Amino acid sequence: MWKIRGWLSQRSYWILAAVGLAVPLSLWTALTALGSVNRVFLPGPYDVVHRIATWFQDDDLLTDVGISCFRVIAGWALSALVALPLGLFIGTFRVVQAVLEPLTDFIRYMPAVAFIPLVMLWIGIDEGAKIAIIFIGTFFQMVLMVAEDVRRVPMAQIEVAQTLGATRGEVLEEVIIPSAKPALLDTLRITMGWAWTYLVVAELVAANSGLGYAIIKAQRFLQTDKIFAGILLIGAIGLAMDQAFRLIHRLAFPYLHARS
Amino acid sequence: MSAVSCRGVGKVFTSGRTRVVALENVSLEVADGEFITLVGASGCGKSTLLRLIAGLDEHTEGEIEAGGVPVQGPGADRAMVFQNYSLYPWLTVKANIKFARQLAVHTHDRTSADVEAASGRAEALLGLMGLAQMAQAYPSQLSGGMQQRVAIARALMTRPRILLMDEPFGALDAQTREVMHDLILHVCRLEGCTVVFVTHDVDEAIYLGERVVLMAPRPGRIDSIHAVLLPRERNPAMKHSAEFLSLRSRVLERIRETSGLITDLELLRKLSQRTTLGQPLQDTSSANAP
């Protein structure tokens, strides 16, 4: 049972996962049902579900979800569009690495939140600004992770292709990219998670819709149940996207999941 | 004409302020269609020499020619097989074997007959290597011996003139290895390719090679070259022949002499003597005193 990296049946896995979710949920229910905690500080699960229902009926929940998803995906996709080729070159050519990696390393430690005033100054306060914040939050990490994925391609795989007569372009196209692909998909999955964590920050910028905006507004009116609702919704959407990425991984890379 | 010709080849690795002389003044001619094996103590530069011939590293001295042309970087005429197989895990066995076909150097002959011939060759190699049933499997589903056969087939697919192998069977068990020995001899005869084969196993070196090149360390160099006076068609019974055994003991003796292992053994013997006499280890001066 406690075997290192041991095997677990699908059924037991999901039963344990359900237990892992049910225990904190029931603790939460019990805590609020006892009435020992003020509802303003800790709303019960029922309050939160109720809030989601009214949000859905009267307050355009779907619009908030839609616009937030759009901002996150747009910021993340834009970042991927630049980070993938750039990381590929950083990880492949030492010259590019020397020029760009220390710089990226430097910028990546700067807090994305602190860029908000600059973004407002340079881009304005419309959709572009929110997407830019998410971009800044994810891009620099993403580049370095992509570069690392590319560097992890075994040198022997590259050398085999070279001794078979592959040109530089062919090594990139036929060996490095296909070899790094599974790791790259994982990097995209992980950075998607980070993009979501920057949503609330992004929607600090003159937003009037979105899940993050709803959380900020609820804070102003002390609607704790709505804060809970917003946080849980973001968690649920993130979980769904993560599972979608894992499914794509299984479908796109059968060789990693195939066992005779 | 020699298939491979090394004249006064040297290789120095420099990293920062440290210089490692990996090879010094190596001269070697490998005849067309010859099967030669390189043996020697660990660190004597066998892999380095092979990588220089492959063009994967640059030599710092001398000249290396392959097929009469100076080596400048890797090329399709010199295929290499590595110890750890390095198959492409995302390709099936058959796609691995046909990998080189999609490269520009091998696509100049693109009539339908050529394409057919290539696919026939892939099939033939699969059969020759006993992999016909595994054509659609992924490398992760194969045993080590099978993986190495795929790697060899992949290297042979485009008929390279020279096959370079760096301890290709080092990770296999003894039985699988023996099967692979006869297989590789058979295949290379059939293909008529020149083979430079690195190993640290003297039996393997003699059984496979027409000549055994013995290298010595510090600095890496060729110590001696031994012709194997066995019939060209080898069979396992020859491992007990007088020629095999005497060459084996000569080569082993020479490796021992050149490897610096003797001084190690001497040290070990002294240390064990001293401890059995019950004297403290650090007391070196008095232990040696009469």
Ligand SMILES: Nc1ncnc2c1ncn2[C@@H]1O[C@H](COP(=O)(O)OP(=O)(O)OP(=O)(O)O)[C@@H](O)[C@H]1O
């Ligand atoms: N990339 C490198 N940088 C620095 N030194 C190296 C490098 N590659 C090899 N060397 C050195 O060159 C020498 C020869 O190494 P090489 O790997 O060719 O030996 P070998 O005969 O193949 O040994 P083994 O039997 O253990 O594989 C060693 O002293 C090694 O430390």
Ligand SMILES: [Mg+2]
């Ligand atoms: Mg070696």
